[in-house]
Amino acid sequence: MTDREMVQGLLARNEATLHIISKTYGSYLRRIADNILNSPEDAEELLNDTLLKAWEAIPPAEPENLRVYLGKTIRNLSINLLRNQAAAKRGGESRQVIEELNECVSGGIEPEGALQEKELAEALNAFLATLSPEKRRLFLLRYWQAESIDSIASEIHKRPGAVAMALSRIRKQLKRHLEERGFEV
Amino acid sequence: MTGMQLFKALSQVEDKYLSESAPKKRTVFRNKWVFLAASLSLVVLAGFTAKLISGWEIIPPPSQENGDALLRWTTGPYPLSEKAQALLESHLSDHETWENIATSPEELEALMGIHLLTVQGDTSLLDWDCAAERKEEGGILLWGHYWQQGWQQLPGKDDEREVQWTIAVSSVLDTVGGTKEQPWPDVPEGYLSIRQTVHLDALNTEAEMFFYASDFPVSNADMELRHNVINCFLVYDEIAYSIHIRAALGAEIDAGEAFERAADVLSQLR
Structure with missing residues (x-):
């Protein structure tokens, strides 16, 4: 169906x-x-x-x-x-996932207003648009779906180390992207 | 902002991106390695066909016990300068050097036989399964190499790949006496590959490298073809591989040119 x-x-x-x-x-x-x-x-x-x-x-x-x-x-x-x-x-895999995402941000407490969340979501969507489909899929498997590195590696037929490396680079890109858009990271 | 806020904000990702992340249907070429293996089969076939047609001389594959055979095979049909010859000979005859690199007798044997590398003290860097897998598929001539932790430790953020490249070159220069203008002076590929891995690790870069060629019959024409095909593979990955492009094709050819040559060869194969 x-x-x-x-x-x-x-x-x-x-x-x-x-x-x-x-x-x-x-x-x-x-x-x-x-x-x-x-x-x-x-x-x-x-x-x-x-x-x-x-x-x-x-x-x-x-x-x-x-x-x-x-x-x-x-x-x-x-x-x-x-x-x-x-x-x-x-916690689950998300604990590690959130720790990784902490690398992209300041960690400071900021108000979680609807406006801030909307702007952040827009920035994230804009960021995803800059990624290749392959990297976007990798990013979302990890940070949207909270999949483990090993399971992603198996899914996309790459080594866990290569996946971790690629994610690390994407996180750095995201950090820069957020900085450029005025987010306090 | 916290990672949790970021994680939560990702809930608002556009649907079109999430649709992309759905599990992909398997195809014949499930991943690049399968594609590479298929390409290799084609190359092997081309090599044998060429031999049948022209009767090119086939140089036997290296013997795991015979350093001389390894030397001949490693250098292939290419003439070496005296300096390069001396470097290679001294390296091959210096078993102590190999033993310093290998972590077990088995690894030492592999080093001598198929240039399978690892770094002292960390066998996790070595992917034996992967090498064996390629062997069973026949006609191995892949090089693999990727970076892990070292990548993140490098300074600068404008273009980390470029930074990594520069450091890698510098570390090799110290060993082979090259210059930035000519970083690979008359040194055969196998030699450089080995030294690179060792020195990259010395830079605290977790590097992995495995296999090139084992029982693949090599003729002059095959050798030339092989180099180009290697570069086809390299197109699939990122800058780390371009080191091998240079190692394989020589300092006078840059990565862009190597890719063009690779594309030419691929189109001829098709």
Whole structure:
């Protein structure tokens, strides 16, 4: 079943569609949550939450790319849970990922206003546009999906060392990019 | 700003980029190594075909036990200057030097046999599996080389690759007595490759290098072809490989020219 058909199923309030979505994207979504939280139990719970949110949001929403839509949803839910202190202590691959991202920024406390977040998101999208598709994929696998270096290396058929090196270079590029746009890094 | 803020902000990445990061469907050429292996098969085939047609002399591959054979094979059909010959001979006969580099008798044997390199004290830098894998595929003539931690330790941020290149050249210059204008004076490729790795490591750069050529029959024409094809491979990766371009083709040819030559050869092969 295509994304479009699954969305149509949700629009038609067909509950069986949820089962199909879970079967199609369940492992992908669980993986994102588990990468971030290092907890299969939480990942399973968040998968259900994600499906519920999709059920509630569609309609009126009609995402063109259901996989990305669900991925974003579970990532947000995972981050919210991660920010809970107990979850943060446990940490998953995200702990290392966030440490790496700390290299790109000052680490100083800044207000997390909606404006700041919007500007940052715009800057990140602009940065991604400057990367080659290959590097962009690498960056997103690591910093969006919180995949481990080893798993990325296996996915893209490169050595873990080469992946780590490439990511290091991309982080430096990102730091420069953010600096040039006036972010305090 | 914190890494967490950045991580969170990435939630707003545009969908089109996330679509790109979906797992890719496998193709016949799953990655560059498979492509290289396929290219190599083509080269091997071309070499044998050429031999059948013209009867070119085939120089036997090196014997793992015979330093003389290794010397002949390493230098191939190219005439060497007296200085280069002396450098190579002294290096090959100086087993103590090899032993200083190798971390085990097996590694020493490999060093003598197929120029498989490692650096004393850190066998993790050596990828035996990869070398063996190439061997099983037949006709090995790849060079691999990448940088890890050392890259991040270098000063400057305008063009780190250029910085790395400069340092790498300088470190070799000390060894072979070259100049920046002519960094590879009359030194055969195998020799330079070895010295580079050792000296790069001395710079605290975690470097890895493995294999070039093992049981690949080498004729004059093959040798020329081989150099060019090597450079085709190098196009796939980044600046570290251009060191080998210079090592393979000589100081008078820069990377850009080498790429052009590689493209020519590839087009001829096709």
